[in-house]
Amino acid sequence: MAWASLENRYGDDKVYDACGLFGFIDTTGQRHPGDRIIMALTNMKERGNGLGAGYAAYGLYPQFSEHYAFHVMCRDRASQTELDGYLRRHFAVVHDEPVPSRHVQGILDPPIVWRYFLFPQSAQMVGRSEEDYIVHQVMTINSQLQGAFVVSSGKNMGVFKGVGHPEQIAEFYRVEGYEAYLWTGHTRFPTNTPAWWGGAHPFGLLDWSVVHNGELSSYGINRRYLEMYGYLCTMQTDTEVIAYASDLVIRRHGLPPERAVAVFASPLWAELAHRPEAEQRLYRAIRQTYGSLLLNGPFTIIVARSGEMMGLSDRIRLRPLAAGIKGDLLYISSELSAIYLVEPTVEETWTPLGGEPVIGRLHQRPTRASANGRAREPVMATEAQHG
């Protein structure tokens, strides 16, 4: 906590503007260098103010694809030593190294950034699943160790983020040199919460990453609900709850992403009343179960995990989202121009309705119809019965 307040030297208690998002997936799994997403975010310069930027990349570490990649940040050597000891006590560490970085003009006082490739040993997990054990340890580190935290903790992926403009953060982490089949990125204009390295987007847990434009007025209730399930919010930024909520609802509770959309951006009651009876029962049940995870307030998000990327804006679209397709690639962006910049011959672009997700998956050639994961798809009988 002290760290966050230390780094908020900007007096940015409350300003109004917009963040910028960009993401793309090559559904064939072919990997692309980071230069295009850097260009796209840099093109949306006016959407950020240099107080946060970051990238999430999937397919990043094929040489360690079976191990969890922990990207960590440490305030100083002492906190790094403490974190290192903690990780070695609780995991089998296969390899660790500093995340290669450069000195960049304008990047002030960066933390120590390190990465570990590790796996939990069964004796350590005491009845937890591997993923639950990782979540538990990440929560413990982020809430209890002073001056150290885990930025991302999934397999074959990683998050690179910090306080700076997108081109500065990219230069700092040498993002252009990495290759990934799925990239998401963010340029930040902090509104209600401090600018610090942990508060930059994407937010990661396991292989989830979330970038967000907007603000969640439901943060308090979302956070308290997630605490009941062992998720502790430590990053002082509303977006954090979306990463944890995705893990809870999609991974632990097994809802498909198309249904999780009804948790985060549930259809308005007035609209639900016009849907078929079975659908109404299903959505009522989801709303009754997960009412505390409804994301209220303006937002556009890109939620990604291994092999999948989903863009979603709030139900009345108070933040922008554009989508585009070129061959096997699906693009999601805050602004159409950024898509045209990196893909001048994009075949189709469109803007989905608020609350209507755009989904890209590995090995599914994207079309506008397939990417449009409108929860309006037929409700399966088994699902409807639960209502």
Added chain:
Amino acid sequence: MANTFGRPHSRILQYSVARCAAVSPQPEGRSLVPTVTVDASGILYRELNMQLRALVEGGARRIIVRGVLGQRYLGTSLQERVEIVVEGVPGNDLGAFMDGPHIEVLSSAQDGCGNTMNSGKIVIHGSAGDILGHSMRGGSIFVRDNVGYRVGIHMKEYESVRPVIVIGGTAQHFLGEYMAGGILIVLGRGQEPDIHHPSHYVGTGMHGGAIYMRGSVETDFLGKEVGVAPMQAEDEWLLRQYVGEYVEHFGGDLDALLGFPFVKLLPLTKRPYGRLYAY
């Protein structure tokens, strides 16, 4: 390049002309209009708009801007009858506070086109994003295809000054939200013969102006503050005028477009929220 426009160059103009192509030859069939081509690739919006302003001050009356990708506020605050052709996707708030120019965009546009524009015209050969014509006070906007959320939000009019927006395709939700004046026309082209607009909450909070939608709207989802009104002879005249102008820009069969029934939406009251805070 000296004195091409009959005026001494300012420092900015000299700088910008260095980056501009020479005055291009006149396209056939055009009267002698001083035309300048600007390459906007990689130029930030502030610099680009300064260039445009300097060129207009220098006498340019037709400016072709190439390589536009996301630069905001193009044409903002220009107060001359200048023609600007935009190649590429312009950024948000295209033509904001614009007073006179005619902007033609050869592709789609982003959010906030024509924000608080006062007069002039914007023609978009593609789709446009959210809050098109936000608080528009005069002039006209023609969009060939579809538009996003809250188009025409809080448009207004004063005496004979009525802003007009004509949309060739359809609109997403909250069309004409809090609309206080002006005219919105939505054609639903390409959906014939069964034109159905998916727009919900049309005219929420509307208290002035008129919305014309060709085909049918989801009456279950109309804003609470609007009602369907019968078409009058003057409405037919008005549609012929503005849909005709749409056809001039984008082509199409005017009689076929007008032969289809329109739904006219008017506000039920001039002060929908007059009693909101009064008990």
